Amino acid sequence: MRGNLRRPGTAATDRPGLRTGLRWKLSAAIALVGALVAIALSLVVHNAARVSMLDNARDLADERVLIAQRNYELSDRPNFPNIKIDDPELPRALRAKVERGRRATYVSDLRDGEPDIWAAVPVKGGHVLSLHTGFTDRSTDILNDLDQALVIGSIAVVLGGSALGVLIGGPLSRRLRKAAAAANRVARGEPDVRVRDAIGGVVRDETDDLARAVDAMADALQERLEAERRVTADIAHELRTPVTGLLTAAELLPPGRPTELVLDRAKAMRTLVEDVLEVARLDGASERAELQDIMLGEFVSRRVAAKDPTVEVRVVHESEVTTDPRRLERVLFNLLANAARHGKPPIQVSVEGRVIRVRDHGPGFPGHLLADGPSRFRTGSSDRSGRGHGLGLTIAAGQARVMGARLTFRNVRPAGAPEDVPAEGAVAVLWLPEHAPTNTGSYPMLP
DSSP, X not given: OOOOOOOTTOSGGGXXXXXXXXXXXXXHHHHHHHHHHHHHHHHHHHHHXXXXXXXXXXXXXXXXXXXXXHHHHHHSSOOSTTEEESOTTSOHHHHHHHHTTOOEEEEEEOTTSOEXXXXXXXXXXXXXXXXXXXXXXXXHHHHHHHHHHHHHHHHHHHHHXXXXXXXXXXHHHHHHHHHHHHHHHHHTTOTTOOXXXXXXXXXXXXXXXXXXXXXXXHHHHHHHHHHHHHHHHHHHHHHHHHHHHHHHHHHTSOSSHHHHHXXXXXXXXXXXXXXXXXXXXXXXXOOOOOOEEEEHHHXXXXXXXXXXXXXXXXXXXXXXXXXXXXXXXXXXXXXXXXXXXXXXXXXXXXXXXXXXXXXXOSSXXXXXXXXXXXXXXXXXXXXXXXXXXXXXXXXXXXXXXXXXXXXXXXXXXXXXXXXXXXXXXXXXXXXXXXSOOXXXXXXXXXX
């Protein structure tokens, strides 16, 4: 069976990219809404203040032109500041209203944005008495001060909204991150981890509902997996006795080709039953490593030479390791058997420090198994007969996990060659840990 443990960075979700925390998104949303509200209110307040000041200025101009009208009717001449008779610059719209015998005011905006205020009234002799003033400096200063206050207030609202978003989103973001970390630990096979306990706190919100749902799902999956493991182990255990009897009976048959075929199939069935029992034990997470100190290069050289003298062993760098020799031998032999069954010679084994590499020169691991990793009863071969039962690498990965090691797989291609170029071989790499697990399954504490 060919397979692979997914390497970091190969999944779409592992690709580097811009990630923004929930609290920053919430802060940005509150700040944006605050900015929009502040801008809208500033515009409304500015326009309302400007209209109010213009109304006051028009009322003042209207009062002044009434006083000027009374003075003109008494003295026949304008004796009030900025009063003119028949001013040629009088706006046409205002002149039209006055010619109809009405007193009126008029506001026009100049090019610099400052308003121009007019007031006019008809007087005797068919003349038009008008007053022309601008927006007072005091009103302009008041409006500028108001605009400045609105800008400062808007900035304060945005900053306050950002701070409020961080304060609100911070605890929620931390709870979600703790929940995600705990869920990842559950996914990695730590059944005792509970998301609700990981997030802690006394706040009851949607994160509590999410945590309880994840915990319930993890418990249900764990129960289902445990039930399947027990069924598999029970079936395999019950098959051991009849398979052993079948093998014994086959050995009593008279010599010949039929006897050889029966013996071969009986031995294959016994191997399958033993492998299924081993997988069930590994799935139960009750296996513990029995540690010894060994010289890794010497150990691998002796074991490989006893298993298959044709395999080339190269010790690049010798290293003393603390591991379980029986499980290490099991992993090594399974990798060699997998290379012999699915690859092509020469098969090479190299030892470099704590790393063991097993390479063949066959067609490489199938792509779908490189993506999904070792899978039981899946060989990656279109013809399953005579090609094994797909438990070899599953057992190797399980035994490596018990030792605290990591087992990875890859195909060998020329440098820079695309994925569609046929592989030149397959490499299985066993990474032994620097600090092996204890016989209780835990890892020693570093001083």
